Amino acid sequence: MSVPLVSLRGVSRSYGSPPTVALSHVDFDIDRGEMLAIVGPSGSGKSTLLNLIGTLDRPSTGDIHIDGHDTGAMSDSELSALRAFAIGFVFQQYHLAEGVSAVDNVATGLLYSGVPASERRARAAIALDRVGLSARAHHRPQELSGGERQRVAIARAVVGEPALILADEPTGALDTRSGAAVVSILADLNASGTTVVVITHDHQVAERMPRQLGIRDGELVGDRRVGDLVGTAS
Amino acid sequence: MNGLRSRLRARDLVGLGFHGLRARPMRAALSALGIAIGIAAMIAVVGISTSSEALVKQKLAALGTNLLTAAAGTDFFGEDTELPVDAVDRVRRIAGVDQASWSSTLKKVHVYRNEHIDAGATQGLTVAAADLELLGATSTPLASGNWLNEATERYPAVVLGAKAAERLGIVSVGSRVLLGGKQFTVVGILDRSPLAPELDTVALIGGPIASELFGFEGAPTTIYERGDDELVAEVRELLPATIDPESPSEVKVSRPSDALAAKNSIDQAFTGLLVGVGSIALLVGGIGVANTMVITVLERRQEIGLRRSLGATRGHIRSQFLVEAMLLALYGGIAGTAIGWGITAVVAAANGWLVSVPALVLAAGVGATVIVGAIAGALPAARAARTSPTAALNA
Ligand SMILES: Nc1ncnc2c1ncn2[C@@H]1O[C@H](COP(=O)(O)OP(=O)(O)O)[C@@H](O)[C@H]1O
Numbered sequence: 001m002s003v004p005l006v007s008l009r010g011v012s013r014s015y016g017s018p019p020t021v022a023l024s025h026v027d028f029d030i031d032r033g034e035m036l037a038i039v040g041p042s043g044s045g046k047s048t049l050l051n052l053i054g055t056l057d058r059p060s061t062g063d064i065h066i067d068g069h070d071t072g073a074m075s076d077s078e079l080s081a082l083r084a085f086a087i088g089f090v091f092q093q094y095h096l097a098e099g100v101s102a103v104d105n106v107a108t109g110l111l112y113s114g115v116p117a118s119e120r121r122a123r124a125a126i127a128l129d130r131v132g133l134s135a136r137a138h139h140r141p142q143e144l145s146g147g148e149r150q151r152v153a154i155a156r157a158v159v160g161e162p163a164l165i166l167a168d169e170p171t172g173a174l175d176t177r178s179g180a181a182v183v184s185i186l187a188d189l190n191a192s193g194t195t196v197v198v199i200t201h202d203h204q205v206a207e208r209m210p211r212q213l214g215i216r217d218g219e220l221v222g223d224r225r226v227g228d229l230v231g232t233a234s
Numbered sequence: 235m236n237g238l239r240s241r242l243r244a245r246d247l248v249g250l251g252f253h254g255l256r257a258r259p260m261r262a263a264l265s266a267l268g269i270a271i272g273i274a275a276m277i278a279v280v281g282i283s284t285s286s287e288a289l290v291k292q293k294l295a296a297l298g299t300n301l302l303t304a305a306a307g308t309d310f311f312g313e314d315t316e317l318p319v320d321a322v323d324r325v326r327r328i329a330g331v332d333q334a335s336w337s338s339t340l341k342k343v344h345v346y347r348n349e350h351i352d353a354g355a356t357q358g359l360t361v362a363a364a365d366l367e368l369l370g371a372t373s374t375p376l377a378s379g380n381w382l383n384e385a386t387e388r389y390p391a392v393v394l395g396a397k398a399a400e401r402l403g404i405v406s407v408g409s410r411v412l413l414g415g416k417q418f419t420v421v422g423i424l425d426r427s428p429l430a431p432e433l434d435t436v437a438l439i440g441g442p443i444a445s446e447l448f449g450f451e452g453a454p455t456t457i458y459e460r461g462d463d464e465l466v467a468e469v470r471e472l473l474p475a476t477i478d479p480e481s482p483s484e485v486k487v488s489r490p491s492d493a494l495a496a497k498n499s500i501d502q503a504f505t506g507l508l509v510g511v512g513s514i515a516l517l518v519g520g521i522g523v524a525n526t527m528v529i530t531v532l533e534r535r536q537e538i539g540l541r542r543s544l545g546a547t548r549g550h551i552r553s554q555f556l557v558e559a560m561l562l563a564l565y566g567g568i569a570g571t572a573i574g575w576g577i578t579a580v581v582a583a584a585n586g587w588l589v590s591v592p593a594l595v596l597a598a599g600v601g602a603t604v605i606v607g608a609i610a611g612a613l614p615a616a617r618a619a620r621t622s623p624t625a626a627l628n629a
């Protein structure tokens with residue numbers, strides 16, 4: 001347990017030329033089992049940071065280690081395998097396939113792990129149960145509320161039992177009550193051992209997390225831990 | 235981590251391809267249409283020509299392919315010249331020859347319906363003296379009446395070729411015609427002769443009566459020979475020198491079954507046109523598929539980003555869109571093959587042929603479309619694989 005699950009050192013990311021800097025010299029570690037919020041105003045670089053942690057993007061400079069492995073030295077297919085087996089993503093816009101039932105959407109989370117179709121569906125049903133949506137298994141996304149859709153997306157992210165969940169504004173499109181339910185589910189996942197990173201610009205949501213990283217104009221401006229909140233999320 | 239690799243099962247890959255097409259069925263159908271038309275044209279061309287060939291082969295099997303015809307060339311004025319009088323006897327002595335027969339055009343003799351017809355109105359008909367074996371040697375069927383025999387070949391009796399009877403207006407035996415200024419009785423009418431079509435426009439009379447009335451001296455103009463199937467080539471070599479030892483190069487030998495086999499009912503120009511149209515349609519269809527795939531890839535950038543986040547490699551993304559393009563083309567190929575087969579069946583039914591499209595051709599048609607799909611999909615699929623996962627996901 002000495003190696004952090006995620007470790008960033010001097011990570012910067014700029015886009016285009018002349019380069020506009022989206023992220024500048026970021027250093028921090030995330031340990032296994034942590035749950036943390038990345039908080040900051042719109043355009044501050046939160047999604048950029050999350051994409052880098054999730055290996056969907058590579059830093060312009062700096063190093064990112066995941067479970068001790070240098071992602072900069074890994075090939076595209078090695079990074080893909082990392083995402084398939086170790087990382088689950090949750091997005092603000094859900095990104096569910098229309099016209100496909102909830103259970104099949106969740107099963108897609110195992111598609112690139114080479115799991116046979118029948119096992120994918122069985123495990124998807126269990127994951128849906130974890131987010132309290134067993135009754136909606138055969139509903140299509142358009143027949144579900146926003147909160148339910150996001151829970152389907154969470155089930156898809158966790159169906160492969162990844163070590164790390166990365167959620168980019170998961171409550172951004174939801175009303176307060178649905179948002180609270182989503183945060184509770186993420187807290188439950190964390191309680192059962194999964195490391196959870198939640199991006200939010202909503203301070204109320206951030207307040208419920210045991211650790212908060214503040215980000216502004218691409219720079220890390222704060223790292224606050226409120227240890228005693230662990231387990232109080234219900 | 236832990237040496238695990240992303241893996242997409244082959245079944246799931248095909249499933250993804252179908253799923254992508256199902257999302258926009260109308261677009262898929264229209265994109266596949268060009269390919270369907272191309273393949274339909276190609277299959278129809280091949281199907282129609284093989285079906286008609288099948289019929290020709292069947293006919294030839296019944297008629298035999300061992301008939302050789304030897305004729306004297308035409309002279310300086312375009313008139314048929316004659317072969318030596320004893321040529322037929324010499325031909326009969328060639329090893330491998332079973333049967334030899336002859337006919338001799340009587341140039342100055344013409345046939346008319348009756349004496350009221352103008353002498354110039356020959357209607358393209360000729361009169362020929364014939365050997366009694368001619369009918370058997372050429373496998374020419376009789377439509378009605380009888381062929382000449384040892385009795386009737388001495389009398390003013392005539393057997394008319396199919397077209398000759400038609401043009402003279404003769405429908406039944408027993409009628410009379412004016413032949414070389416004499417009344418001849420029609421004793422038989424022939425059917426069309428597939429192997430010796432020149433007999434269709436001839437009025438045939440016996441050798442003896444031709445000698446008696448018209449001074450025929452026994453020199454044939456055409457010799458018909460049948461023999462051993464295996465020895466046809468050898469006999470063919472020997473025929474000219476056997477028939478006319480003095481000027482063998484004047485003798486023209488032909489094998490009517492070859493001409494029949496070559497005379498395919500499908501016009502070559504028509505075939506060329508359809509193959510041309512088919513290939514252009516296939517090319518345009520391929521471009522249509524490529525175009526559709528380019529649009530699809532642009533529209534589905536979010537899906538691509540999501541799949542990358544779920545662990546798909548660039549290769550998985552490329553394969554997905556490649557398979558989708560191939561399936562799209564395959565739809566067109568299957569539809570086109572069915573349509574092409576249908577066209578063949580209709581044409582075959584109209585001509586009384588048996589439908590015969592080689593399974594290999596059908597398989598090749600479908601296979602060709604898959605290749606077209608793979609080529610058309612290659613570029614869009616490569617673009618899909620290069621799509622940045624982040625840009626679309628955070629849009
Ligand atoms: N693909 C990109 N190309 C160019 N600029 C980008 C791209 N992605 C993000 N940016 C810029 O980087 C900055 C940070 O964006 P982002 O990480 O999305 O912020 P947040 O998620 O905090 O709202 C913004 O100024 C944005 O315009």
Ligand SMILES: [Mg+2]
Binds near residue numbers: 628
């Ligand atoms: Mg963002």
